[in-house]
Amino acid sequence: MNRPMYDLILKGGTVVDPAQQIHKVLDVAIANGKIGRLDSGLDPSSAWQVIDVTGQIVTPGLVDLHTHVYWGGTPLGMNADRVGPATGVTTFVDAGSAGVGNFRGFKEHVIDRSRVRIVAFLHISHLGLLGAIFDPTNLAVVGESFDLRYLLVGPAVMMGRAYPKVIRGIKVRTSLEASGDRGVVPLHLALQAAEELGVPVMVHIGPPPPTRREVLSLLRPGDILTHVFRGDPNGPLDRHGRVLPEMVDARQRGVLMDLGHGGSSFSWNVARQMLDQGFAPDIISSDAHHGLDIKVGGDPGLPPRTLPGAISKMLNLGMSLDEVIRASTITPARAIGLEQEIGSLREGAVADVAVFELEEGEFEFEDMYSGRTTGRLRLTPHLTLVRGEILSG
Ligand SMILES: [Zn+2]
Numbered sequence: 001m002n003r004p005m006y007d008l009i010l011k012g013g014t015v016v017d018p019a020q021q022i023h024k025v026l027d028v029a030i031a032n033g034k035i036g037r038l039d040s041g042l043d044p045s046s047a048w049q050v051i052d053v054t055g056q057i058v059t060p061g062l063v064d065l066h067t068h069v070y071w072g073g074t075p076l077g078m079n080a081d082r083v084g085p086a087t088g089v090t091t092f093v094d095a096g097s098a099g100v101g102n103f104r105g106f107k108e109h110v111i112d113r114s115r116v117r118i119v120a121f122l123h124i125s126h127l128g129l130l131g132a133i134f135d136p137t138n139l140a141v142v143g144e145s146f147d148l149r150y151l152l153v154g155p156a157v158m159m160g161r162a163y164p165k166v167i168r169g170i171k172v173r174t175s176l177e178a179s180g181d182r183g184v185v186p187l188h189l190a191l192q193a194a195e196e197l198g199v200p201v202m203v204h205i206g207p208p209p210p211t212r213r214e215v216l217s218l219l220r221p222g223d224i225l226t227h228v229f230r231g232d233p234n235g236p237l238d239r240h241g242r243v244l245p246e247m248v249d250a251r252q253r254g255v256l257m258d259l260g261h262g263g264s265s266f267s268w269n270v271a272r273q274m275l276d277q278g279f280a281p282d283i284i285s286s287d288a289h290h291g292l293d294i295k296v297g298g299d300p301g302l303p304p305r306t307l308p309g310a311i312s313k314m315l316n317l318g319m320s321l322d323e324v325i326r327a328s329t330i331t332p333a334r335a336i337g338l339e340q341e342i343g344s345l346r347e348g349a350v351a352d353v354a355v356f357e358l359e360e361g362e363f364e365f366e367d368m369y370s371g372r373t374t375g376r377l378r379l380t381p382h383l384t385l386v387r388g389e390i391l392s393g
Contacts, residue, residue: 006031006047007388013053013355017060018326019344028058030351033387038345053355056382059325060345061090061352064307065332066202066226066260066285069118070097070106071300074130076289078303083288084116085392087306088354088381091342092116093332095202095226095260095287096123096171099144100155102130103163111166116386117352119336121171121202122159124190126150132178134291145172145179145186153193160197168336169224170194174215175206175234183210187218194223200335202226204260207233216246221254224335228257228281229274231267231369236274243277251279256335259327261310262287268313268367275317283335284327286310305366308356308379313365316375321358324379355383 006029015026015038027042028035044050068076069083069092080092098106103122111118123144125131131144145151160167172190173179179186187203187210194201202224205215212234219225228236228247236247251257259266259281274280286307290300311324319327333343341350359378367373384391 004046004048006036008049009042009047010051010053010058013056013058015058016321016325017345018322019330020346023322028345030388033351035345035347035349035351037347057356057358059354060329060343061354062088062307062328063091063332063343064089064285065093065258065283066095066287067092068097068289069094070110073102073106076129078288078290079300080116080118081114083302085384086302087308088356088384089307090116090352090386092118093336094118094120096121097129099123099126099128100159101126102128103159107166119166119168121169122156122167124151124156124170124172124193126152143178143180151186151189153189156193157196169200169202171202173204174210177206184214184218200224205234213246216250219250219255224256224258226258226260227265229259229267229271230265231270235270237270241273243274243279256282258283258285259310260285260287261305264368267369268373271317280319281327283332284310284314284324308381312378315377351385351388353385356381
């Protein structure tokens with residue numbers, strides 16, 4: 001008998017790969033950690049292993065553009081190797097957990113040892129998010145950009161040049177709890193570093209200062225605004241419920257609008273009004289993280305919010321399956337310049353794959369601004385593969 005050509009075939013699933021405009025039943029064959037072939041009716045004897053995924057959705061591994069995975073390095077940090085297999089996320093983009101002062105530890109002790117892929121937006125604050133104390137009962141105890149002496153452009157550029165494969169952008173948080181009364185000064189410094197490195201900036205907005213308008217006016221094509229669907233203060237709608245013109249202008253310029261769900265940055269009501277006016281997010285990300293309530297010792301486990309949860313909300317608000325998968329695979333892959341490797345199941349791409357069930361029923365969802373709400377659809381992860389290797393099943 002001949003040696004099988006493939007290591008694995010995922011058989012009979014519905015492949016949804018917006019990068020290739022594919023949405024149909026196909027088999028996915030994997031060899032040597034790459035996508036070997038995408039075709040219907042592949043011969044099972046051509047692979048060492050065949051998994052029947054009939055009735056399930058097969059997508060490129062999810063790329064979560066806003067996460068916090070410096071486990072042990074900041075209180076927010078999740079263990080990406082625990083979260084990835086349970087959620088279909090194969091690439092975690094860490095949004096500023098580390099700055100120059102603690103990036104090397106992140107790289108050596110977390111990124112290099114993880115089975116899932118991790119890349120980072122380096123925080124423009126030397127302290128990274130270790131410099132922020134998040135206290136839900138007392139807004140803004142300390143922010144990592146309160147003191148501008150921590151915001152060092154030169155060292156950030158040096159670090160970015162030392163690790164170009166891993167540092168894919170610069171992160172900055174501009175809001176009362178992160179930057180106090182410094183307004184857009186931290187953003188100017190982040191842009192300066194990003195400009196020198198030729199990478200995008202991801203900017204967080206929250207309660208002003210600065211205002212959304214001030215922030216948006218500075219962003220360049222390819223820069224990312226995260227927490228786009230937060231409620232007031234500093235939401236994306238005017239007092240008549242219309243999308244702010246500066247949001248429309250920024251999008252036309254090529255600024256990327258990222259969901260960044262998080263613990264308090266997604267309003268169901270705002271999202272509905274935005275979608276009604278044709279303003280869907282370009283990217284759906286989780287901003288998944290732990291909080292200060294994390295138990296001491298042991299693995300932190302799964303965070304309360306995950307990317308499939310954020311995607312499910314957008315499905316229930318009317319985005320199509322193709323739209324939500326595009327916004328969580330190829331668009332974020334492109335935002336970090338990795339679209340040749342990840343974000344699609346085209347032949348020759350890295351075999352990062354996720355398998356989901358699209359459940360129909362009556363499901364409860366949390367809304368941070370108004371309690372609970374229900375929806376009809378839920379995307380439930382079943383299988384996660386990174387470089388062709390099964391991490392969960
Ligand atoms: Zn975040």
